Amino acid sequence: MLNTSLSFKRPEADLSVLELLAVKYPNVDAAIAEVARLAAVQTLPKSAVHVISDIHGEDKKLQHVINNASGTLRPLVEEMFSERMDANEMAEFLKLTFYPAEVTERLRHTLKEPEDVKAYAARMLKSQLELLRHLVSNFSLRLASNLFPREYSELLLEMLHAPSTERGPEFVAAMLDELVRRGRALHLIHLLGRLIRNLAVDELIIGGDCWDRGPRGDRVVDYLRLQPNVEFIWGNHDALWLGASLGNEALICTVLRVSLRYRRIG
Structure with a gap:
């Protein structure tokens, strides 16, 4: 006998989800296009996942470790540029890649003339953009562009696609001229250095114990908050400091004992 009590109506919760999706994908074509895009994304190679634990306040x-992108950047740079860079050029580019903030800050004091800045920027940007094209190819354009520095996002897209659109070298040169003239060329190089590192590692997983023993657990947390994609697992040392900061007397005593033991209290 047919059970007439069966209902094929969707639960209210399912309808709520569909209503939310309908805002983003208002018609069949929009939904199919997104499904096709996601299917293509699944074919892309998996990026590196960097797992770090037991930091114990060692912010430097x-x-x-993070600047070196879990050791993935050096072999990639050497593979791509070893036949075009000598040892000194390779060392210079690797240093810029690993420490863009420090290198560009030093250059602001040593490169005094605009022509010197332009020559350096033209040389480094060419290699940075080539490296970025390789790294971006491992991501969907949507995900990669979300990591682009917001103010320079459109400019960067133009630079990255310049070779594929058969634009001449004067196209990027015109952008660089304006950046040099307005004193932002080294700033862009700094931002691209950070972007390269962020694209080299898809996800950073912290396996706990940011605090205790080392000098600056607070700087560890501050630095981790600057990273684009971090998963965090609290460790027992982190719980200890959290409890102490909330006023637990036993944990305060433990924090003081450990700090005295490792000579972290002046």
Whole structure:
């Protein structure tokens, strides 16, 4: 006997989800286009996942490890440029790639003339953009562009696509001239250095223990907050400091004991 009590109506919760999706994908073509895009994204190679644990307040060491992108950048740079750069040029480019803020800050004091800035920027931007094209190819354009520095997003897209659109070298040169004239060429190089590192590692997973023993657990947390995609797992040392900061007397005593033991209290 047919059970007439069965209903094929969608639950209210499902309808709520569909209503939200309908705002973003208002018709069949929009939905199909997104499904096709996501299917293509699944074919892209998996990017590196960087797992770090037991940092214990060592903020300088953490910055060094993150700047090196879990060791993925050096072999890639060497593979791409070893036949076109000598040892000194390779070392210079790697240093810029790993420490863009420090390198560009030093150059602001050493490159006094606009022509010197332009020559340096033209040389480094060419290599940076080539490296970025390689890294961006591992991501969907939507995801990659979300990591682009907001103010320079459109400019960067133009630069990255210049070769494929058969534009002459004067196209990028005109952009560079304006950046040099307005004193922002080194700033862009700094931003691209950070972008290269962020694209080299898709996800950063912190396996706990940011605090204790080392000098500046607060700087560790501050630096991690600047990273684009971080998953965080609290460790027992982190819980200890959190509890102490909330006023638990036993944990305050433990924090003081550990800090005295490692000579972190002046």
